[in-house]
Amino acid sequence: MSVLVIAEHDETSLLPATRHTIAAARELDADVHLLLAGAGDANAAAKTEGVAKVLTANAEHYNHALPENLAPLVVELAGAYSHLLTPSTTFGKNLMPRVAALLDVAQISDAIKIVSEDTFLRPIYAGNAIATVQSSDKIKVLTVRTTAFRAVDEEGGSATVESVEAASPSDLASFIGQELSQSERPELTSAKIIVSGGRGMQSGENFKLLEAIADRLGAAIGASRAAVDAGFVPNDYQVGQTGKIVAPELYIAVGISGAIQHLAGMKDSKVIVAINKDEEAPIFQVADYGLVEDLFKALPALAEELDNVL
């Protein structure tokens, strides 16, 4: 049997999350097929390390990845596969349960380890517990936590490309528009360094102090839920249990107290730095390096010190 990864892509290239998911799929010891639905570069996708076959279904109604359209296509292909996988991004979270229900199978959300072909590890309770679950379903449907699997390379593969017939479009949902954050900075979930701000930043304007640090480090900018709820920054900055899960080399938490829900999104970072004026803040319990100081003093000093050493 083969396994099928449903690609998340931006109509030009695969998103990094897809390459992390392919890495998880490879651990199942089966041929990995990749479904590229909608506009996309199949030849580039075919070069991805570890992919044996790329299936393309190029129809306009697959653009914007509406599950009402995509799920029937995946269901039609599913019979030939033992496992279906997507990244556990908003793309995968939106699509896969719809696929699983149509197949009458359970979904394993947020897999962080493939133990065997039917047994997987997944975090529950905001990562405060790890469950080992075994599936009795014929087809296993998984979403994969991308930070738990090292991405395969963009090059090195030589997959065959095969086009499959598109399923009929659905009239249940239609795309009206989107507002995507435009940024020169690295994407949050693939950044090596993240500088993140919380309620302590006091305003969106003050995030400029974080930008000054991020500019010097080539870092992405993140935020706690409190900062997003307060309107300092847009929703796509949110790191946490229900936002983005990140695991960079270096995570600098500034003015973030460290609620359970925030820690769930960043505690697998390699090195954590906390800057907070409250020395009792829970963030210090997970920080490798903690500095108890007012962030409005610390951030300009940090920018200056980075100029000295970098």
Add this chain to the structure above:
Amino acid sequence: MKALIAVKRVIDYNVRARVKADNTGVETANVKMSMNPFDEIAVEEAIRLKESGALDEAIVVSIGEAKCQETLRTALAMGADRAILVETEANVEPLGVAKILKALAEKEGVDLVLTGKQAIDDDSNQTGQMLAALLGWGQGTFASKLTLADGKAEVMREIDGGLQTLSLKLPAVITTDLRLNEPRYASLPNIMKAKQKPLEVLKVGDLGIDVSPRLKVLKVEEPSKREAGVKVESIAELVEKLKNEAGVLG
């Protein structure tokens, strides 16, 4: 127009879950329980739709042990009209929950189902999408804005790259994200009034649906602990340590 709002009773979001000593699950005895925060947002949204005249009736439903009645009373005190408890001692997986909700949505003839995008206990983020699939309805997941007009729902969704807006044919399923609204607190008079509102109790068996689990939980463990590190005295010391000790700069 009628809406069904699904709510789950979970460990309160301020409580840190503890793994049981025998690794069979998480300790829930003598732990503060509350309505899943995302479901509270779904209840609030339904009440606001009622207040705006877009909705005539808000029916809340929960699936679980008898104590879920408390959760349903909370939703009634917030302003829902009536409640249904589908009582079971067993753990019902999202697919089973979706099957139960499908039966209720059809029985009640609702035009809209609202529920939280995920429950903060199992963090599955599946139920709404599965329900939409089983009903053959459109889905507006992770909603941060909802408008009903002309037999359609316009939904703004929180996605990884920013925000997306969709138009869904009604009936539809909406799952709520954090920024959709800020749930109200129930006032004391409303808490009293809620005690008089109808609350129907059904057994899973009454619905004739197979909700047996597909996943076997082999064990539940503590994650590897992260030890607290050191406090530094100055920015200069911090940068020095990041560069020379941790090796993450430059």
